Amino acid sequence: MNLVPDTHIQTVKSLTPQYIRSHSLKSSVASNEYFSDYASETASQKSDDTKASYETPPSRISTPPVQQQLIDSEMTLPSRAGATQPAPLNTRYEASQTMRMLSSFDEMSPPTPGVDDTPYIRFAIEQLTRDEDVLGQGRYSTASPVDDPLSPILPLARPVSVDSRQTPTPSPPPPTPPQQPPPQPIRQIQRKPVPQEVMVPVDLSKDLRSQLGFVPTPLRLPILALFMFLCLSIIAGLIFSLVFISTNHALFDYDGNSTPRYFVFQYLPQLLGIILLLWLFVIEAAAYRCLPYFCMNSRKRNPWVLQNMRILPANYLLPDFSFFRTGEQMLGVAFLIFWLSNFTVPLLSCLYQTQWITNDGPARFRWTTVQGVGWTLVALYGLLCLAILYCIVRFRRRNSNLMWDPRSIADLVCLFRRSNGGSGFEQSEIAPDPGQQLPPKTCRLGFWTTSERPAVFHGVGVEYAPIKRLSMQQTRATEKPSGLRLHPNDTVDTEAQQRHSYGSVFSRNIHSPYVRYRWTVWFLRDSAVLAWIIAAFILVIAFLVVSFVNHAVQDGFSPLLPSLTRAGGFSPANFLYSFIPALLGMILFLAWQPIAMYFRAVQPFCNLSQPSGADARHSLLLSYPARGPISVTFLALRNHDYKVAYISFIALLSLSIPVLAGGVFTAEFFTTQNEVRIVASMPGYIALCVLVTIYALSYLVIWPTRKRYLPHNINTIAALLSWLYASPLLGDSALQNVTTKGELIERLTRSSSSPATLTGDGAKDEKRGQAFRPVRRVGGHVPRFAFGIFVGRDGLEHLGIDRLQRPGSREMLVVPPSR
Known part of the structure; x- marks a missing residue:
C-alpha cells in the first residue's frame, strides 16, 4: 500500500486515471480509478445488455495499518476496530460499451452551489476501502494484468513517483486479453429473461359472446328439426300402411305398369327417400367441415384436431370410422346410422308389392305393404331421428365459437392469420402426409389478446404458448439453410446462396414436378x-x-x-x-x-x-x-x-x-x-x-x-395450412380485423386504385386475365392469387398460395401443368 504523508490533496491530470495521494488511511486504489469502476458498475446494472458479473479476487493479505488520528470534522465518524467479511464488489463487463473514467470527483454529479462536496466524497471512499485493506482484498497497483482478472477490462494506472507530479506520464496501451481465463471463481448473475409474447384467451363478455355462436345453416335447429319432422312423417306413413292393410285387404287395386298409380307405389317412395338422402349429404358435409372448430371450444379438446379430423365428406360408398379414432364416438355412431340410411332407398323400392286377393269381392291383384320391409324401414328412420337429435345437441349454438361458416381457403386464412400454432409446419408443403410430422396441439377457437399487445382478435391458437412470428428480418441463426434468402439487406453472395439453396433437398423438392404433381x-x-x-x-x-x-x-x-x-x-x-x-x-x-x-x-x-x-x-x-x-x-x-x-x-x-x-x-x-x-x-x-x-x-x-x-391430400386443416403457414397472406393488411364474411369478400375482391399492374405490363396482364376468366374491373385492378413457389415471410422459398405478385418482389413461379 502506497501511503504518502501529505497534508493536501494532489490530483494528477492525464489522459488516464492516476492516483490521489493524501495523508489518510485510504488505499491507493481509492482514487478516480476506483470510483470510475463504481460508476461503471452502477451504469451497467441499469443496462439490459449485461451478460455476466465478476467478483474482484483477492490479491494478497496485508497487515492492517496502525490507526492514525484523523482530522475531526462534521463528516468524520468513529472508525471500527475490526471489519467482518464485506459484500463482494461486483464489476460488470460490457464488451460493446466503454465507460468513461472520471478525472476528478467533481465529474461524479453536478456540484451543489455554495457547498463543498469533497469531505463527503472522501469519507465515503474511506469507509468503502478500509474493510478491504484490513482483509487484504483491495486492488493494488502492483498486481500484474495476467494475475488480475479485471485487467483486460479496466487497466490499472501506473504508479506515479513524487518527481512526476508536474508532468503527466502517458499510460501504456491496455494489455491484450488473455486467451485462457484465470482459474478464479466467477459468479454468474441470473438475468431475468425477456418476456415472450404469448397468446392469452379473452373471457367472453356479453358483447363478444354476441359475435360468436355461428352455426352453419344445415346444422341449425330449425333445419334439423324440419329434417327430423320429415323422417317422423315417413315413419307415420309406414305405420299407417302396415296397420291399414291388416283390416282392409291391401290398399288399392292394381291397374297396370304404366299408370299414375304404378308411379305412386313403385317410384315415388324411393324418390322421396333419395331426396331425403341428398339432404342428409348436405348435413354431413357441414358437420365434417365444422366439427374441428367445434372441438376447439369444448372443455375436452382433441390435440389431433388439425391432423386427423377430416373436413371433406367421406361417408358414401363405405362407412367412415374416423370419428371413433378421433374421440367422437357418439358422432361416429350417428354417422354409421347415416350410412345405413343408404339402404332405405332399396328397401323403399320393394315396400309395396302386388298380391292376389280372393276374399274381398272378385279375385284380383291389389297393392299391399310388405310387413318385414316396412318395420325395418321404421327402425332405420327411427335411428336416423335419434342421430339427428344428437347432431342438434352436438352442434348447438352454445358450443360454437365461429363467426361465420368456414367454407373456403379465405376463411382458413382469417382463422389462422395470427395463430401461434404454426410451429411444426416447416417444409410440410412437400410432405406426403403433413399430419404425420405435425406434433399434437391443443387448439382453441375464440377471442385472444397477447401479453404484449392489448388488441383483441378472433382466431385459432394455443393458450399461453409463445407466438412465433416469421419475419424477413430473422437472424441467420434461426434461418434454415434449405431455402433461398432473398432479403435485400443480405450481404452474402447471391450466386453462392442460390447454389447452396438449389443444392438442398427441400429446394429441389419444391421445384420438382414429381413432388408438385404427386397426389x-x-x-x-x-x-x-x-x-x-x-x-x-x-x-x-x-x-x-x-x-x-x-x-x-x-x-x-x-x-x-x-x-x-x-x-x-x-x-x-x-x-x-x-x-x-x-x-x-x-x-x-x-x-x-x-x-x-x-x-x-x-x-x-x-x-x-x-x-x-x-x-x-x-x-x-x-x-x-x-x-x-x-x-x-x-x-x-x-x-x-x-x-x-x-x-x-x-x-x-x-x-x-x-x-x-x-x-x-x-x-x-x-x-x-x-x-x-x-x-x-x-x-x-x-x-x-x-x-x-x-x-x-x-x-x-x-x-x-x-x-x-397436388403435392399431398387436402382432407384436413393441417394439409391446407401446409401451403399457408409461410405465406404473406397471413400477414396481409387487407385481412386485418375482418368481422363478417361479407367484409372478407369485399376486401378480397376490391379493386386496387393503383394504376400499376401486377407485372408491370398492363396489356399482358389484361390479356392473361381475359384468357382465363372474365373479371369485371372497376376503378382499378383486381388482385390475383396463385399456387406456386413464393418468397415466404421468413425470406425463404416455399410452395403454396400467395398473391401472384407483390409490390417490390418478383412474380410467383407457377409452373404450367402442360410442362
Missing part, C-alpha cells in the same frame, strides 16, 4: 380411371344387349323364384327384382359422389395453378364442397368451371338410377302362357337405359389431368 385420390389415378372406363363400357354394353336382344325385357322372363305373395305381403321374386336393381343403382350413385367431391375440392387449386393466377372469387372464396348438389352445378356454370358443373350434374342425375331400377320390374300373370313372368315398365326402362349409358360415358370425363394433381 390424387387412389380412384382417380391413371390406372384406376382406365379400369373404371373399361368396366363401365363392358357393363353397359352387356346391360343393353341382355335387355333388348329377343325382346327379353319387353316380353318378360321367368323369375326363377316363387312369385306368390305370402300373407305378410312378401314375394321372393318381386323382392329380388326390386331390391337388387335398386341396390346396384345405389352403388353407382354412391360411387360417383366421391368423384364429384374431389373435383369440387380441388377446383380452387386448379384455378390457382394457371400461369396468370386467379382472382379471389374463383380461388380463395370458392366453396363448392359446402354447396348443395343443385346450386353447385349452376354456380360452376356461372364461373365457367365446366368440368365441375358437368360432374356435379351427373352426381345429381345418377340419383334417378336407383329410383328407376327399383320400380321398373314387376311380376305379372300371363293367361295365354298360364305362367308368371317378370316384365318391365318400358317407359321407365328406356329412361333407365339412357341414364346408365350417360353415366358410363361420363367416366371418360373424370380424368383429372395434371392441373388437378
